[in-house]
Amino acid sequence: MPYWSKAMSYGHNFRTQTKTMSDYSITLKPVYSRTVPIPIGINLPDEWSLSWHQSETFNALSDPQIDVVFNTAMTGDGKSLAAYLQSMTGKTYTLAMYPTNELARDQERQVQDYKGKFQPKYDPQIFRLTGATLEDFVETNQLSSKQQGIVNLTDNSEILLTNPDIFHYIHQFRYLRSDSNNTRWGDNADKVFRKVDDLYKLFVFDEFHVFSSPQIASVFNAMLLMKHTGYKGKFLFLSATPSELLQGFLSRSGFKHREINPVTEGAYCFTQADEKCWRQISQPIALVFPNDLQPNARSGYDWIVENAESIILKFFLDYPDSKGAIILNSIAAVYKLLGKLQPLFKQHNLTVLPNTSLTGESERARSIIDADLLIGTSTIDVGVDFKINFLVFEASSAANFIQRFGRLGRHQGFPIYRAYALIPNFLISRLFEDKNEKAASLADGDEYDRVFFNNAIRDSWLFVNQFEGYSKRWGSVQSFYVWNELRKKQMQAAYPDAAKNFETDIFNALQVSVRSRYGEINRCLEAKQHKIIDEARSFRGSSQLDCAIYDTTNSNEPERDRFKTYNLPGLLSNFIFEVMDNDEFRLKAEKAGISFTRRYKDALCCLQLRDYREMRENWHFYHAGNVSELARIGKVQILRGLEVTTGENAISNALCQRGIVCYISDRRRDELRAKLGLPMQFQAYGLSDRPDDRDPPYTIAFGQSALLLETLTWHWKPKEDEGWIC
Incomplete structure (x- = not known):
């Protein structure tokens, strides 16, 4: 019996044995990717072949008429090789960008493996650069600044x-030397970005679909700056779901782009195929949808606890040498489950390890390799390639569902591949039950190909707002600063037409005049609201509510890895902690070799993490002033005097003294989430002018979330139907 048929028979067994009467289950067919003859000029390692999309990406990046390439191949189909093929078979210096440090670490291993197999003659040096590694590099080499660190690293890294x-901060002029007392002294605006852009001929953006409008606007502004200052290289976006917003910006500003789409070109098939022309990229998978999960934050966690032994552990006992992952939305749920699953699995010599943003560097690296069962959050769902045949996952959107489910079935060698999708029952109903004369997308027990299934997930999921108006309202603040630098004398001498052409392209793409932003930005700065401008110029938003953490929950963690940061709302809801004196925290950090000033100088407060709450703490933000008047402002503002209704007084005291960039709405949080389709992780919280209020009537959003929310609600009238204050 063929390998894939054997797995199918296991899938049938599974449906009859490990699902309840109320659950639904389907089988996903295997996926095969079409291979093609090797293009002229490419030498591959022995027994290697290229998929259609890899060959087409290579050709598109070699085409002088194309500026930007979008590769939309399925997860597991080798998009990474498509990105690095030119650097492995030629001399294309490449700068590749990844949304998480965990994915960058995973890809560093992958690229080193490519180098070992391809043996490129020019012996490219490979380096992984993060904020932390840059700081360490500067300190270790006793350099004068981060600017010098970036320059040195680019000089010595053919693949970065x-x-x-x-990338964003380089192209927003953040690594330049200046003197506020002498405006004539300082670096030219192009000192760093010109160095980087001249060296790297290919810029790769991996998993870019995980980003929202602020990041899309940022990357577009940087690409436009590069275009008008002489960049001659290429841009490659690797994403199963490319951004229509970005593609629109590129088209309207003169970029020539091409999409490499294996689905529309018939480059996938879903039945056993000729191995000479087709390569299997995904195994058949048995997928179960438990149908009794309520739409709340705890239901997935409760299901795992209830089925820890009867389903999860049983799978590992039935199929020895299996590897699995549980991917959840809540970091606190991960650590609470860890305490329940580790002792259960340890009885059978099986290892359960965490991988989250709170996991230390050493344990995070170990978890990918050593864990029989890995429990994590978004740190492992974005592109990380680990070999598993069992998966339990939550999802916050259709794209998130497809992304997480894509972690499974990528590697051969297991007898069976099984997944449990922990999504709310109303979504299950949309998938499996007829509604308003519309036939259900899926039927219990049936078999589907991956393309049909992914489309069914997208069609059945709730609307999630893409914040299309952000780029015009706030992304143009970044555009103004780029344009303003291009207007300066030194830049005009080097790039005479850059400012004018940049201004034209921004107007065509964003439908906004950068000149019109001057007055608004100036008024904001004169009102000492520079924090709002800083927020708009950031990439992912500032860390206004981040706290310095000393984590004592894992006795095996190295001392250096115990020092972390985490946001205050998440801490208040899910963790047990105590306030630490700043000096005590600083001494501990410096003893462990960590610079407090460099890493924690902007922290709201210092906390020692003790444990994880079994039940979420019910709390809200509180302000003693007239919150109704604050809500009627209808704009992003800087607020002081904010407190929280739980935790130690020292936390509220620290918060009260800080000016926080925020947006206040007179609608309740649940109403806003439902009406506006806000993403699950959106930073919006309940706000009241009474500390004992059980149902806060206002919503407050912080940082970048405040800017996003304002773009959706600025035109609303207050609920009292009073005149709108602009």
Whole structure:
């Protein structure tokens, strides 16, 4: 019996044995990717072949008529090789950007493996650059600044793996030397970005679909700056769901782009195929939808606890040498489950390890390799390639569902592949039950190909707002600063037409005049609201509510890895902690070799993490002033005097003294989420002028979320139907 048929028979067994009467289950067919003859000029390692999309991406990046390439191949189909093929077979210096440090670390291993197999003659040096590694590099080499660190690293790294945050700040002129007392002294605006852009001929953005409008606007502004200052290289976006918003901006500003789409070109099939022309990229998968999960934050956690032994552990006992992952939305749920699953699995010599933003560097690296069962959050759902045949996952959107489900079935060698999708029962109903004369997308027990299934997930999911208006309202603040730098004498001498052409392209793409932003930005600065401008110029938003953490929950964690940061709302809801004196925290950090000033100088307060709450704490933000008047302002503002209704007084005292960039709405949080389709992780919280209020009538959003919310609600009238204050 063929390998894939054997797995199918296991899938049938599974449906009859491990699902309840109320659950639904389907089988996903295997996926095969079409291979093609090797293009002229490419030498592959022995027994290697290229998929259609890899060959087409190579050709598109070699085409002088194309500026930007979008590769939309399925997860597991080798988009990484498509990105690095030119650097492995030629001499294309490449800067690749990844949304998470975990993915960058995973890809560093992958690229080193490519280098070992391809043996490129020019021996490219590979370096992974993050904010932390840059600081360490500067300190270790006793350099004068981060600017010098970036210059040194680019001089010595033919392949640089980093994050789009650093790319953004380079092209927003953040690594320049200046003197506020002498405006004539300082670096030219192009000192750093010109160095980087001249060296790297290919800029790669991986998993870019995880980003929202602020990041899309940021990358577009940077690309436009590069276009008008002489960049001659290429841009490659790797994403199963490319951004229509970005593609629209590119088209309207003169970028020539091409989409490489294997689905529309018939480059996938879903039945056993000729191995000479087709390569299997995904195994058949048995997928179960438990149908009794209520739409609340705890239901997935409760299901896992209830089925820890009867379903999860049983799978590992039935199929020895299996590897699995649980991917959840809540970081607190991960650590609470860890305490329940580790002792259960340890009885059978099986290892359960965490991988979250709170997991230390050493344990995070170990977890990918050593865990029989890995429990994590978004740190592992974005592109990380680990070999598993069992998956339990929550999802916050259709794209998130497809992304997480895509972690499974990528590697051969297991007898069975099984997944449990922990999504609310009303979504299950949309998928499996007829509604208003519309036939159900899926039927219990049936078999589907991956393309049909992904479309069914997208069609059945709730609307999630894409914040299309952000780029015009706030993304244009970044545009103004780029244009303003291009207007300066030194820049005009080097790039005579850049300011004018940049201004024209911004107007065509965003439908906004950068000149019109001057007055608004100036008024904001004169009113000492520069924090709002800083927020608009950031990439992912500032960390206004981040706290310095000393984590004592894991006794095996190295001392250096115990020092972390985490946001205050998440801490208040899910963790047990106590306030630490700043000096005590600083001494501990410096003893562990960590600079407090460099890493924690902007922290709201210092906390020692003790444990995780079994039940979420019910709390809200509180302000003693007239919140109704604050809500009627209808704009992003800087607010002082904010407190919280739980935790120690020291936390509220620290919060009260800080000016926070926020937006206040006179609608309740649940109403806003439902009406506006706000993403699950959107930073919006209940607000009241009474500390004992059980149902806060106002909503407050912070930082970048405040800017996003304002773009959706600025035109609303207050509920009292009073005149709108602009």
